[in-house]
Every structure is written in C-alpha cells, then in structure tokens.
Amino acid sequence: MWLQFAQEVFLTRIHKICIVGGTGFVGRHLAPRLARAGYNLRIPTRHAFRHRDLQVLPNLELIEADIHEERTLGSLFADCQAVINLVGILNERGHDGSGFRRVHVDLPRKIVDTCHAKGVHRLLHMSALGAEDTPETSFYLRTKAEGEKLVHLMAGDNLAVTSFRPSVIFGPGDSFLNRFAKLLRVVPGVFPLACAKARFQPVYVGDVANAFHFALEDQNSFGERLDLCGPRIYTLEELVHYTAGLIGVKRLIVPLPDWMSRLQASILEYFPGKPFSLDNYRSLQKDSICPEGVSTCPTALESIAPLYLGGEDWEDRLQRLREQARRT
Numbered sequence: 001m002w003l004q005f006a007q008e009v010f011l012t013r014i015h016k017i018c019i020v021g022g023t024g025f026v027g028r029h030l031a032p033r034l035a036r037a038g039y040n041l042r043i044p045t046r047h048a049f050r051h052r053d054l055q056v057l058p059n060l061e062l063i064e065a066d067i068h069e070e071r072t073l074g075s076l077f078a079d080c081q082a083v084i085n086l087v088g089i090l091n092e093r094g095h096d097g098s099g100f101r102r103v104h105v106d107l108p109r110k111i112v113d114t115c116h117a118k119g120v121h122r123l124l125h126m127s128a129l130g131a132e133d134t135p136e137t138s139f140y141l142r143t144k145a146e147g148e149k150l151v152h153l154m155a156g157d158n159l160a161v162t163s164f165r166p167s168v169i170f171g172p173g174d175s176f177l178n179r180f181a182k183l184l185r186v187v188p189g190v191f192p193l194a195c196a197k198a199r200f201q202p203v204y205v206g207d208v209a210n211a212f213h214f215a216l217e218d219q220n221s222f223g224e225r226l227d228l229c230g231p232r233i234y235t236l237e238e239l240v241h242y243t244a245g246l247i248g249v250k251r252l253i254v255p256l257p258d259w260m261s262r263l264q265a266s267i268l269e270y271f272p273g274k275p276f277s278l279d280n281y282r283s284l285q286k287d288s289i290c291p292e293g294v295s296t297c298p299t300a301l302e303s304i305a306p307l308y309l310g311g312e313d314w315e316d317r318l319q320r321l322r323e324q325a326r327r328t
C-alpha cells in the first residue's frame, strides 16, 4: 500500500510548492535553494509589500493572503504538488495559549485538510526539538507537539508527511544570536542572563534548508520525524560569551538564579514586543539537544557566525539598505 502510494506521489512529479511561512528566516534560506533547483514556488504572506524583495526570484509568486481562511488555502494549494509549512511563533499576544494553538495546531489541521481536498500528496512540516505534550512545559512546545502529532495522524494513505525538529537555528538573519548581539550592544557593563545553563545544539539554517530540499522527493523520509542538531552542545551562557567576543564588546555576563530568571520573564512579558516571556522561560527549562547529543547536521557555528555577527546587525543592514532605496 505504502509502496504503491510512494510510486503515485512520484508519478505526480513536484513542480509547484506552496511555502506557508516562507517569508521568515528559514523560508528566506530555503526558497532560493528550491527555486534554483527548478521548483516553482508560491509564498503567501500577510504583508506582501514588506517581502517584495523575494520577487527577484523568477519562479516565485508572492501572494498577500490570510492563510487561516480555508478557502484561501484552497486556492493557494490548488495547482501545487507539495506544501511546506514553516509558520511558527515564539510568543503570543495574550497569555492563555490560544494564540499558540491557532498557529501551531489549528493552522496545521487546516493545511492537512486542504492538502486532502486539493489532492496534494506531499507535506513538509516544521516542528521543534523538545516539542512534547506535557502540562509543565511551555505552550510553545506543547502546541508544537500537538501540531506535529496531528499532521502525522491526519495524513492517512494519501499524504506523505515529514516533520522536522530543529534545535535553535543560526545563520544570517537569525533572531537568536543577532538578538543577543543587539542586547549586548545596548546593555552597558553588566549583562544579567536568565536561564544561563539551558543547553542547545545550534543547527545552521543552510543545513536545515538542505534537509528540507533533500526530503522533498526522498521516499525514505515519508512518515519520518527528523531531529536537526548541529555538531556541538553549548549552554546559553557560552553562546552569549561567544557572541560578545565576536562583536567585540566586553560585558560582565551574570547568570541569574532561577527565581530571578522567572521574575525577569514575568516582568518582560508585559514589555512591548515581549522580549522575554514566562512561556520562553518554560521552554528553556528543557535542553534543546538531540538524544545522546547526536549530531545530524554538519556545519559548525564557528564557521558561520563570524561571517554575519562581526559587523552590522543583519536586520539593521537590511533596514539601512531599504532606507537608502527609499523603501521603508
């Protein structure tokens, strides 16, 4: 049955892919790779104007759309043979988990339903390492786990799903090392660090894009959930020290005790843009590392981070270029 289905999927060769959430950090690395490989891409966005630079790719269609509307999803997927779901949030507007649920559970459900309705046979779904449905963990990790489980359960015999579970992802335009670089530049002297002992196995965005590209037409990945981890494990404190060294600022990095980390989160979650939240704090209680610390992706942080952290912040640079081109 599975073999017959696999053959059917590849009889319908993949020509067009809809990348939902394709305007973000990962999408911006994945889309050019898939476009170069000859796929036609359709990327929906809430803000087409902000992302119109993506349209330089000749085989990419950028469409302003509300992806939470099932009818809209239907027309977006209509002539596609594959869908990639990259939509995810680290913080919600409210505090009760409903914002996470809407994006990480309700949307994947609509995506799978629409794939079935429109005869799309291939779905690549982005989850997160450490996603697990236990009451003590964060809404982020719980809803990611629920969404991941749901897409595999709902796939049935007509949809080949592969999900990806990366640790924190680094690369030009990331919001992890770049965020710490920005904070280190503006916080003078002493840098208080919450959850300093949390451990990560950072994975390069180029390796993540490779994993998606490779899996797309690889029958061995059907039904799989793939952990994506880089070659080394670091504590958050080590990563922040490393970032400070790269950007050339001297700060006394002071790890906060657990109660102060929690307190910091409960205060900062009411700041504009939620720079740190209780939900982030709960996510950080669990190490984001692969089982046994096994590495599944080869690129070392030290071979890439100096290329984009040394100078101006990537987002600031883009903003400066936009301003120069009068495109703010």
Ligand SMILES: NC(=O)c1ccc[n+]([C@@H]2O[C@H](COP(=O)([O-])OP(=O)(O)OC[C@H]3O[C@@H](n4cnc5c(N)ncnc54)[C@H](OP(=O)(O)O)[C@@H]3O)[C@@H](O)[C@H]2O)c1
Binding pocket: 020, 021, 022, 023, 024, 025, 026, 027, 044, 045, 046, 047, 051, 067, 085, 086, 087, 088, 089, 103, 126, 127, 128, 129, 166, 167, 168, 169, 170, 175, 176
């Ligand atoms: N970056 C990491 O370190 C990391 C680690 C583990 C897992 N992940 C997962 O990997 C995926 C991609 O991450 P990323 O860093 O590329 O994320 P990102 O830069 O924040 O991009 C996510 C995209 O999703 C869309 N989006 C966000 N909220 C939405 C909403 N409420 N409704 C509709 N669309 C929405 C946005 O598109 P528009 O604004 O154009 O509409 C955005 O471009 C996410 O699922 C994330 O959870 C990331």
